[in-house]
Amino acid sequence: MxxxxxxxxxxxxxxxxxxxxxxxxxxxxxxxxxxxxxxxxxxxxxxxxxxxxxxxxxxxxxxxxxxxxxxxxxxxxxxxxxxxxxxxxxxxxxxxxxxxxxxxxxxxxxxxxxxxxxxxxxxxxxxxxxxxxxxxxxxxxxxxxxxxxxxxxxxxxxxxxxxxxxxxxxxxxxxxxxxxxxxxxxxxxxxxxxxxxxxxxxxxxxxxxxxxxxxxxxxxxxxxxxAQSRYRGRWREMVHRSALTLKLLTYAPTGAIVAAATTSLPEQLGGERNWDYRYVWVRDAAFCVYALLRLGFSSEAEAFMEFVTRHITPGDGRASGPLQIMYGIDGRTDLTERELPHLDGHRGSAPVRVGNAAADQLQLDIYGALIDSVYLYDKWAKPVSSDQWDDVCALVDWVCAHWDQPDEGIWETRGGRKNFLYSRLMCWVAIERAIRMAHRRGLPADLSHWREVRDTIYRRIMSRGWSASRQAFMQHEDGEVLDAAVLMMPLAKFIAPTDPKWLSTLDALTQDLVSDSLVYRYDPQASPDGLRGDEGTFSICSFWYVEALVHAGRLDEARLAFEKMLTYANHLGLYAEEISSTGEQQGNFPQAFTHLALISAAFNLDRALG
Structure with a gap:
């Protein structure tokens, strides 16, 4: 043939x-x-x-x-x-x-x-x-x-x-x-x-x-x-390969950063968890800005901020919020998902999809990721303009009015909306970082209202996100299911990394979701996500785990977990989204989320080791 x-x-x-x-x-x-x-x-x-x-x-x-x-x-x-x-x-x-x-x-x-x-x-x-x-x-x-x-x-x-x-x-x-x-x-x-x-x-x-x-x-x-990189640490080769990969995933004409280079590479061979990642996830791209700024690549951060200013600004309000969770590389909003039945899929893993229906989901966490990246850009690179600050205020005001509702969450579940703790956490981040910017720059803001809502979210997480029986923070309110996304709690400076509640959460996550330093997102059997099949460990979570161990002062464990993760890279230092039970890369490849998390984990572990 x-x-x-x-x-x-x-x-x-x-x-x-x-x-x-x-x-x-x-x-x-x-x-x-x-x-x-x-x-x-x-x-x-x-x-x-x-x-x-x-x-x-x-x-x-x-x-x-x-x-x-x-x-x-x-x-x-x-x-x-x-x-x-x-x-x-x-x-x-x-x-x-x-x-x-x-x-x-x-x-x-x-x-x-x-x-x-x-x-x-x-x-x-x-x-x-x-x-x-x-x-x-x-x-x-x-x-x-x-x-x-x-x-x-x-x-x-x-x-x-x-x-x-x-x-x-x-x-x-x-x-x-x-x-x-x-x-x-x-x-x-x-x-x-x-x-x-x-x-x-x-x-x-x-x-x-x-x-x-x-x-x-x-x-x-x-x-x-x-040569612009400021990183001089222990893992220079892997960090620089990750930086070069993130740069390859940048669309120069607009400053957009795509989540991955491919579509429909399976999260499980033969399964249906096959998605198109060739778009700009607000969350992923915002985290990329953090990683690149850490290394000294401010021009990429500036280009993405220009993309945000042109395309990701508060609109007239949709049911899912003023922002979509993802956009086309040219800023378009129509990412209609369809299947290509004439293609078999990688090793028979059908369906092959182009477009992504998750664009219409409500994911409240994106506001925290985006505003945190604006905050860091304003602090480390270039002060935001008055128009950009007006956009930040509009987003924060929307978060203040809408944080208290269920959503699909960071993992884009298709099993119905829930009151996800991570979504609440990042709404807190959105408001808290905006308050910091207003204080540092003397910018106008409704600070009393923002502080009130920020503190309300904090108390809500502490009361309804905590499980006394599990002695851990849970995936969603009033639940009993663990989720690796809560590893971001100390990283986002929501909770002290040595707080007894956090340390017991870290122990619970280690027991339930960690396998030889590799971390599962959650247990889809205990928390149905609307899809058939299983998945591998999620590589960004493994690097979050390393950072959580670093902040908790468990440096020997952190270094071992980090070094183990490096051995799961491919022969070039590249990572897909997940790692299978047999150690194979699976999911779209290479994935920006994983590489930006590697950079962050290496930077923080280096600094802690001295």
């Missing part, structure tokens, strides 16, 4: 594990490159555009860009130091070769619109034969395309998108795909470049000299960016 990948993972499985991938991008979109040399996820021209390569979601119909040594070969994948340039090396009996994958960053607007994806193949020892197959499947594999040669370029044209493939070796057209077999000797190279074309972007070749120039400029860009 034309759509079936040539290369298969070990054991004949056409799907690589989620973790067997690296990420490249141009601050507008990204691609996942497998350890076998195959690009099996790529959306063009933006993160949330329909896919061109999606073999990770359907090996037969999704489309891919294969490039690998012919014959038996071991592979190793790594990043060029301090960059997002990815190297996949092939070790064979007759030689060693490597594929250098990257997307040039910057340039003029026309060049940025090209979204050039360069794959440079180099033989470093001996000689090696290679095979390439470029098999795009437009619009999530639903839209046909034509293929023709224009000079020495292969042009793939669909109704809504055209791509041009240039190569320094002869291409053969076979059905809807372009292919080539070639052999390189030591010191020789070949270049493949895939461009979006149309409009002002004309097809343009990519000779070896241009590929070399763009490789050099891309390496220089990433090293120049990373």
């Amino acid at each position: 034309a759509g079936t990948p040539t290369f298969e993972a070990a054991g004949g499985d056409p799907y690589l594990p989620i973790s067997d991938h690296g990420l490249i991008g141009d601050l507008r979109t990204v691609a996942l490159v497998g350890t076998n040399g195959t690009i099996d996820w790529y959306c063009c021209p933006a993160f949330d555009a329909p896919s061109v390569f999606a073999a990770i979601l359907d090996a037969e119909r999704g489309g891919c860009f294969e490039l690998a040594a012919i014959g038996p070969a071991r592979t190793k994948q790594f990043y060029f130091p301090d960059t997002n340039v990815l190297i996949t090396r092939f070790y064979a009996e007759d030689g060693v070769g490597e594929v250098q994958d990257f997307m040039p960053v910057g340039g003029g607007s026309v060049e940025a619109d090209r979204h050039r994806l360069i794959r440079r193949v180099v033989c470093v020892r001996g000689s090696l034969p290679f095979r390439v197959r470029v098999a795009p499947r437009f619009d999530y594999g639903a839209q046909p395309h034509t293929l023709r040669m224009v000079g020495d370029m292969a042009v793939f044209a669909s109704e809504n998108l055209s791509l041009a493939l240039t190569a320094t070796v002869p291409l053969e057209l076979r059905g809807p795909d372009a292919r080539a077999d070639f052999k390189l000797s030591e010191g020789e190279s070949a270049v493949f470049a895939l461009d979006q074309v149309g409009g002002d972007v004309q097809p343009r070749g990519c000779a070896r000299t241009e590929a070399e120039r763009q490789f050099t400029s891309t390496v220089a860009y990433w090293r120049r960016w990373l």
